[in-house]
Amino acid sequence: METFLNILVSGILLGGIYSLVSIGLNLIFGVVRIVNFAQGEFVMIAMYATFFCFAKFGIGPYYAVFLVAPLLFVLGIVVQRLVLQPLQNEPMMQIFATFGLLILFENSVLAITRGEGYSLAGAYSNTVIELFGLRASFARVVVFFAASAIALGLMLFLSRTMAGKAIRAVIQDRQSARLMGINVERTYLLTFALGAALAGVAGALLAPIYTLSPYIGGNFILAAFAVVVLGGLGSVPGAYIGGLMVGLMESFAGYYVDPALKQAIWFIIFVVVLIVRPSGLMGQAGAEEVGLREQT
Amino acid sequence: MTKARLLTTAFAIMLLSGSAAMAQEPIRIGAINPYSGPVALYGDEVARGYQLAIDEANAKGGVIGRKIELLRGDAGNPQQGIAAVEKLVSDKTDIFVGTYISAVSNAASDAALRYSKIYWDTNALAADLTARGLPNFVRSGPYASSFADVSANAVKDLLGPAIGKPVKGLKVWIESEDSIYGTSIAKQQKELLEKEGVVVTGVGAHNFRATDLTDSVLRAKNAAPDIWINTGYVPDGNLLLRTMREQGFKPAAILLVGTGDTFETLDSLGAEYLEGITIVGYPRPDQTETYGPGAAAYLAAYKAKYQRDPIAPQGMTAYVGVQMLIEAIAAAGSVDMEKVRAAAAKLDKPPKSYATGFGLKFDAQFQNTRAFPTVVQWQSGKIVTVFPKEATQPNVKLVNLPRK
Numbered sequence: 001m002e003t004f005l006n007i008l009v010s011g012i013l014l015g016g017i018y019s020l021v022s023i024g025l026n027l028i029f030g031v032v033r034i035v036n037f038a039q040g041e042f043v044m045i046a047m048y049a050t051f052f053c054f055a056k057f058g059i060g061p062y063y064a065v066f067l068v069a070p071l072l073f074v075l076g077i078v079v080q081r082l083v084l085q086p087l088q089n090e091p092m093m094q095i096f097a098t099f100g101l102l103i104l105f106e107n108s109v110l111a112i113t114r115g116e117g118y119s120l121a122g123a124y125s126n127t128v129i130e131l132f133g134l135r136a137s138f139a140r141v142v143v144f145f146a147a148s149a150i151a152l153g154l155m156l157f158l159s160r161t162m163a164g165k166a167i168r169a170v171i172q173d174r175q176s177a178r179l180m181g182i183n184v185e186r187t188y189l190l191t192f193a194l195g196a197a198l199a200g201v202a203g204a205l206l207a208p209i210y211t212l213s214p215y216i217g218g219n220f221i222l223a224a225f226a227v228v229v230l231g232g233l234g235s236v237p238g239a240y241i242g243g244l245m246v247g248l249m250e251s252f253a254g255y256y257v258d259p260a261l262k263q264a265i266w267f268i269i270f271v272v273v274l275i276v277r278p279s280g281l282m283g284q285a286g287a288e289e290v291g292l293r294e295q296t
Numbered sequence: 297m298t299k300a301r302l303l304t305t306a307f308a309i310m311l312l313s314g315s316a317a318m319a320q321e322p323i324r325i326g327a328i329n330p331y332s333g334p335v336a337l338y339g340d341e342v343a344r345g346y347q348l349a350i351d352e353a354n355a356k357g358g359v360i361g362r363k364i365e366l367l368r369g370d371a372g373n374p375q376q377g378i379a380a381v382e383k384l385v386s387d388k389t390d391i392f393v394g395t396y397i398s399a400v401s402n403a404a405s406d407a408a409l410r411y412s413k414i415y416w417d418t419n420a421l422a423a424d425l426t427a428r429g430l431p432n433f434v435r436s437g438p439y440a441s442s443f444a445d446v447s448a449n450a451v452k453d454l455l456g457p458a459i460g461k462p463v464k465g466l467k468v469w470i471e472s473e474d475s476i477y478g479t480s481i482a483k484q485q486k487e488l489l490e491k492e493g494v495v496v497t498g499v500g501a502h503n504f505r506a507t508d509l510t511d512s513v514l515r516a517k518n519a520a521p522d523i524w525i526n527t528g529y530v531p532d533g534n535l536l537l538r539t540m541r542e543q544g545f546k547p548a549a550i551l552l553v554g555t556g557d558t559f560e561t562l563d564s565l566g567a568e569y570l571e572g573i574t575i576v577g578y579p580r581p582d583q584t585e586t587y588g589p590g591a592a593a594y595l596a597a598y599k600a601k602y603q604r605d606p607i608a609p610q611g612m613t614a615y616v617g618v619q620m621l622i623e624a625i626a627a628a629g630s631v632d633m634e635k636v637r638a639a640a641a642k643l644d645k646p647p648k649s650y651a652t653g654f655g656l657k658f659d660a661q662f663q664n665t666r667a668f669p670t671v672v673q674w675q676s677g678k679i680v681t682v683f684p685k686e687a688t689q690p691n692v693k694l695v696n697l698p699r700k
Contacts, residue, residue: 003514003518006510006514006543007510007511007514010508010510010511010514014507014508014510017507017508018507110333110334111332114336114337115333115334115335115336115337116337116560117530117531117534117560117563117564118560118563119534119560119563119564119565121563121564121565121566122566125538125564126541126566128541128542128544135542135543135544136542137538137542209538210507210531210535211530211531211534211535211560211564213334213531214334215334215505216531218505219505219506219507220507223507247508250508250511251508251510251511254508254510254511254512255511255514255515258501259474259500259501259502259503259506259509259511259512259515260474260501260502260503262511263503
């Protein structure tokens with residue numbers, strides 16, 4: 001029983017990691033309709049920035065997040081303005097451009113670090129919480145609560161503020177949104193930068209958990225794409241719940257079936273969901289087509 | 297003298313003077329390694345080892361009357377390996393050495409064969425490189441199978457006694473990353489250990505890019521092994537150890553194979569947690585002079601040239617590999633592929649002849665049968681050689697076994 005509960009807890013905490021990485025990706029995917037291949041590299045850059053803050057200035061990751069997230073917000077603006085916006089009418093080219101950014105970011109970090117594996121040592125990564133025989137690392141618990149808080153905050157932002165409502169309008173139908181006087185381009189810019197900032201938060205909070213490498217973004221992004229499609233395009237609660245589901249599936253499959261097969265198992269479930277509910281579990285029916293149809 | 301005869305004589309003189317000039321040409325050794333990209337650090341370190349062996353030979357006047365020169369061919373993947381060989385052949389390379397990455401060695405040695413050049417491998421680990429039977433391929437260093445052998449010996453002769461358990465009935469969990477590298481070593485470890493009467497309580501495989509390894513750790517924890525062995529890379533090795541600490545999984549001994557002996561693991565886990573963890577790795581300069589004659593001199597030469605301690609132990613194995621190559625060239629009196637291989641086949645040196653503790657005797661597939669890794673242990677944040685016994689400094693004792 002204790003093992004079962006430990007697996008459950010580790011699955012939920014892993015789900016928190018996937019949710020945190022997926023929410024930003026989903027926002028960009030759902031609103032700007034760009035498959036941002038470089039999202040994992042945003043997370044990676046944020047991890048290195050957090051490490052840098054810690055190693056150079058002694059700023060812990062839970063403080064550094066307030067520097068790193070704005071930094072990534074600015075990076076998001078730059079990328080959207082200089083790379084993606086000029087390609088706005090060429091969706092295929094945008095996808096290639098984000099792929100190019102992936103390579104650029106990965107190799108730049110590689111050139112600077114020479115591929116040495118950095119780790120954030122100390123209390124941030126060592127602390128373990130023990131409760132009724134269940135054990136979990138403090139850093140993972142923080143990620144889970146942060147993902148939950150961000151999901152909730154973002155839902156409130158999207159439903160209560162004018163900017164949020166504008167984003168939702170663009171998700172639903174960008175032409176009608178434009179007719180209602182919404183500045184679609186500015187909404188794109190805001191959303192992309194927000195998505196990048198969320199990657200910044202994810203990177204800062206994940207830095208104490210992993211050994212950093214220039215390729216680490218790729219470890220999360222495959223799962224994150226699955227989460228986005230599973231949860232539903234553009235749906236914040238979808239990304240949150242989808243993340244938890246993938247985390248739990250991976251954890252249980254890894255323990256009870258085989259760690260080497262866990263990805264295969266949740267990908268089978270992912271394909272089944274795609275066939276049965278192409279819009280994802282919580283996505284708006286047809287949302288996966290509207291944007292693309294409009295772009296072509 | 298007819299015009300034709302004059303021309304022929306002139307041509308013959310040119311040829312003769314040409315060959316005289318050739319005698320003064322240095323022997324060019326092309327070193328194929330990743331000098332950029334994610335493992336450039338290790339590629340550089342291997343090349344530093346080559347350079348030290350070459351400097352040493354040149355200080356004695358070179359070999360077969362020629363100085364030796366090292367050329368670098370940057371290759372992080374098989375395609376680049378082939379391109380690097382072709383580029384270096386056009387730069388008049390006589391012999392190739394390598395390689396930090398097995399897949400690169402595979403492609404580059406094949407390319408070198410097209411130009412009938414020796415590919416003298418010092419550091420690639422994959423077993424199938426020698427199994428291919430390429431007529432230009434030689435491997436002077438240890439390979440995957442040697443790592444499996446030494447890890448099984450370490451369980452039997454070092455860790456079992458250290459934790460006070462007889463080998464028969466000793467419980468071991470074998471973990472590895474799930475590509476051919478990890479699983480082939482794990483398979484061999486299982487066979488060797490079971491032959492000794494060890495109970496293998498489980499064999500686990502994980503993806504080295506996994507974001508979470510709690511499942512792998514809990515599986516092993518529930519099997520309650522005395523010794524936990526892992527063969528993998530740095531990121532997954534660090535994540536496994538961190539997860540073990542989180543989950544309170546404390547086997548009496550931990551043995552890592554291949555990685556875990558660098559600052560990357562020290563930074564991630566800290567000296568306190570690592571205390572007592574053992575690693576099967578390339579021989580290090582801290583071993584005794586009776587086991588590795590010349591190890592201290594290597595360390596001194598490295599420090600003098602590069603103004604720092606060696607980054608990784610691969611460099612010393614590379615250094616010894618090129619020493620062996622130079623001996624083979626001297627014995628052959630040539631850099632010709634067939635002559636060098638034929639001379640290499642006759643070389644016969646007992647173990648403990650080189651700085652790494654290696655001997656030299658090639659088998660029919662040109663794998664050096666006297667090259668083995670050693671076992672080191674983390675002690676107060678430093679790496680210390682602890683096995684085999686002859687390699688261990690007299691003042692060195694095992695620490696924290698069984699692990700607290």
